[in-house]
Amino acid sequence: MDDYCDKRSLAAYFEAQWLDKIREMGDSTLLNSASRTIPDNFVQSPFYLQVCDFIHSCIAQTGSSPRSFLEVGPALGRVSYELSRSYPSLEEGWVVEPSHRLMTHFRRLLLNAEGYYFPFIESLHRQGSIHLNTAPLVRDCQHVSFHCIESRYDHNSIPTPVDITICLNVIDQCESPSLIVDALKEDTRHGGIVFLANTYQWQKKHLKEASEAVNDINQYFTEDGWQPLEEAEIPYHFRFNERFSKLFLSHVVAYRKR
Ligand SMILES: C[S@@+](CC[C@H](N)C(=O)[O-])C[C@H]1O[C@@H](n2cnc3c(N)ncnc32)[C@H](O)[C@@H]1O
DSSP: OOOSOOHHHHHHHHHHHHHHHHHHTTOOOOOOOSSSOOOHHHHSOTHHHHHHHHHHHHHHHHTOOOOEEEEESOTTOHHHHHHHHHOTTOOEEEEEOOOHHHHHHHHHHHTOOSEEEEEEEEETTEEEEEEEEOHHHHHHHTTSEEEEEOSOOOTTSSSSOEEEEEEESOGGGSSOHHHHHHHHHHTEEEEEEEEEEEOOOOOTTTOSOGGGOOSOGGGGGOSTTEEEEEEEEEEEEEEEETTEEEEEEEEEEEEEEO
């Protein structure tokens, strides 16, 4: 299959997911642009830190110390990274990502302690780059044994249920969202938590059955056995060229499996 992610989208994911962290790590390189220099706050997405706060708050409510997690469609791994960094109790992380380009760069960021050129959007057809030392990121994750699965997710992707399952802004890009959600529910152990987010951008080119286009992801969790924890609406944005970005609203829910 064609890679889900072209070079421009790779740069868009990098800057949206990682620019604030790269600044925190001490890099102050200005982002070149085909026009004037672009301020960071137009480039990075507020989504990742807000959704990580949401995840932490739900885990704190249950008083648990997770040992394992699964992230479906992690792109470049900011959420997997923040989860690993925040929970020294974590031992195993499964990531399932069908894009070869995204999975390759996920590994380079979080699993290989080498110098790395991080792409950003200079114009619609041109990317700039910033050098990044990934060693501190790799150190923050080294207590977690990562299993990187480069394929579409289904109920056979991982061998045993995990404590935390996360699937953010993926199901409206899939042929059958209900199959993905059923597999996520199966892959969550009793007492564990599912985090699901959706921007509801249903499109014919992805969805096999139009009737699967739900308008509230809470409806996946109406049967007995699922305790609602929290829900939120979080802005989610990506640049397309240096002065144009698309802003979505992502609906995030958390359910505990009884
Ligand atoms: C819109 S992006 C969201 C990425 C990230 N979770 C975020 O919130 O920014 C959709 C992601 O889902 C992945 N994806 C698409 N179809 C998938 C499938 N069937 N199984 C697993 N991941 C999938 C894509 O490769 C991409 O990384």
